[in-house]
Ligand SMILES: Nc1ncnc2c1ncn2[C@@H]1O[C@H](COP(=O)(O)OP(=O)(O)OP(=O)(O)O)[C@@H](O)[C@H]1O
């Protein structure tokens with residue numbers, strides 16, 4: 001592995017890439033080569049086995065090989081009314097396919113200096129790998145005091161030409177003072193290759209800003225790795241709703257840091273898993289200041305032999321008084337072969353706080369099913385009704401009706417595809 | 420004959436609970452079943468409405484002349500059997516109106532009638548809600564979610580008057596109701612009475628039977644009906660307690 005990625009890096013640099021931040025990239029490469037892909041002996045990777053990845057050589061997928069017609073088709077199929085569109089093809093901004101409000105600042109991430117942002121987060125082999133090879137990316141800024149009403153949808157389309165390609169994409173959102181926006185990361189692909197998407201992103205919320213962040217992951221055959229750092233200044237509000245409709249491997253590492261006082265963080269996740277799909281949410285919510293509130297609800301519905309992993313930490317730092325934190329993880333198993341590994345954790349180092357958490361995993365409640373059936377509702381419909389009800393607690397938090405409808409539609413599709 | 424139960428024996432696991440029930444309910448009749456905690460009243464109700472988890476070891480249940488033992492709960496409901504639950508279940512995230520409409524339309528579909536759209540159903544359900552004096556705000560909430568004990572029971576009766584079953588089994592619908600609510604629920608039931616509709620009212624209190632007058636009163640003890648009589652039986656029970664019947668049995 002060492003030699004392959006080293007040579008790959010040299011070849012890539014020779015092709016004229018990676019001229020910016022060269023030192024940082026070399027450090028990233030070095031780390032990645034030293035650590036290699038994680039093994040299940042590492043605590044954070046105990047239930048998500050990626051050791052297979054070391055057996056293949058993943059080469060950088062270039063954005064020049066894209067099929068524009070196919071992309072247009074994909075965009076047409078996934079239109080959402082009343083949204084701005086920013087189109088990223090294999091990690092590179094495509095201005096022609098984008099349209100957005102003029103007060104939104106969009107740049108290539110290489111020209112915006114965002115490197116210091118991830119300084120405090122723990123690097124992983126995947127983020128190191130990304131640091132070495134990311135070649136472009138999105139910098140999005142909502143200037144101070146600007147409120148953007150329409151949701152801004154960033155569509156990440158990745159096209160692959162083989163099973164052993166990887167796209168290292170990157171984005172950074174900067175929410176100015178008192179600014180407000182709804183930002184959607186929508187991951188799509190039309191390829192059936194089992195390639196890798198290795199995404200690193202950051203969201204900076206300056207004082208009193210509000211960001212509703214929505215993530216929709218719909219790559220059905222690619223492996224998806226995403227590391228997201230959110231940093232909140234005083235009185236900022238972060239409301240995130242995420243949908244994962246299933247892929248062979250979907251690993252999400254999300255760290256939210258409440259740096260300023262009076263921050264509010266919300267994280268709602270809905271995972272719809274089937275076949276051999278595997279979803280893994282590693283979340284950290286750090287209350288580093290006083291008067292912070294957080295609410296985390298992670299829900300999975302699993303069929304067939306799918307699996308969900310949840311490792312959620314809520315950390316209340318010393319002195320972070322008047323913190324109010326709630327964490328809940330709920331899983332419904334619709335098959336005997338589906339599995340869940342949940343590990344919700346509260347780490348509290350302050351005394352004047354209100355924190356609670358819990359995790360449940362089980363089948364649909366028999367009494368509730370009987371109640372519905374005793375009213376003449378058939379078994380299948382009763383089950384669907386209960387599953388939709390379970391998902392509602394996530395979906396209802398989305399402010400935009402068209403996005404809510406999309407979530408509901410995906411849920412319905414998922415329910416219908418049962419047979 | 421609306422309901423005919425013959426020598427019904429049922430157990431949960433190895434534990435026999437019903438030990439030879441015989442019960443006949445004719446169309447238009449109002450029956451009351453009383454009996455100690457744990458005597459098997461809810462078990463009988465659940466078995467009639469098709470809940471899983473019980474083994475029927477002997478006997479038969481016929482509804483309108485046909486055995487229903489092989490029918491699914493939804494088929495029994497569509498055929499007109501209804502249970503008002505002793506403990507109505509909370510279903511998070513499922514909107515009460517949507518639930519009611521789904522149930523109502525399931526019945527329409529079964530009867531070969533076109534389904535009602537949201538607006539028409541809304542009109543219908545508002546009329547029905549007047550019958551049980553329920554506030555509209557309950558329509559917006561999840562099924563029984565955050566409903567008080569009494570509100571849940573009213574929601575059960577709302578479902579009954581909406582789905583219009585032929586056989587309604589009300590399992591302790593009066594428990595947890597204040598005096599005003601009791602009158603409202605009793606009124607709802609009385610107005611719903613018709614010669615082609617039958618009722619089995621399970622209760623611990625004679626109080627309810629003052630408002631809903633039963634034709635027949637049964638006493639269930641340890642999985643058997645040990646005494647059957649007119650409404651005066653309920654009064655006697657209230658006065659003397661079940662010990663009186665224990666003596667009877669000896
Ligand atoms: N699923 C079950 N598993 C084990 N025992 C059960 C089960 N269901 C009922 N029983 C037992 O059967 C007996 C009858 O219960 P049931 O609920 O029918 O009583 P009831 O007459 O409705 O009492 P109450 O007046 O308290 O509502 C009780 O002893 C109860 O513990």
Ligand SMILES: [Mg+2]
Nearest residue numbers: 460461462505
């Ligand atoms: Mg009972």
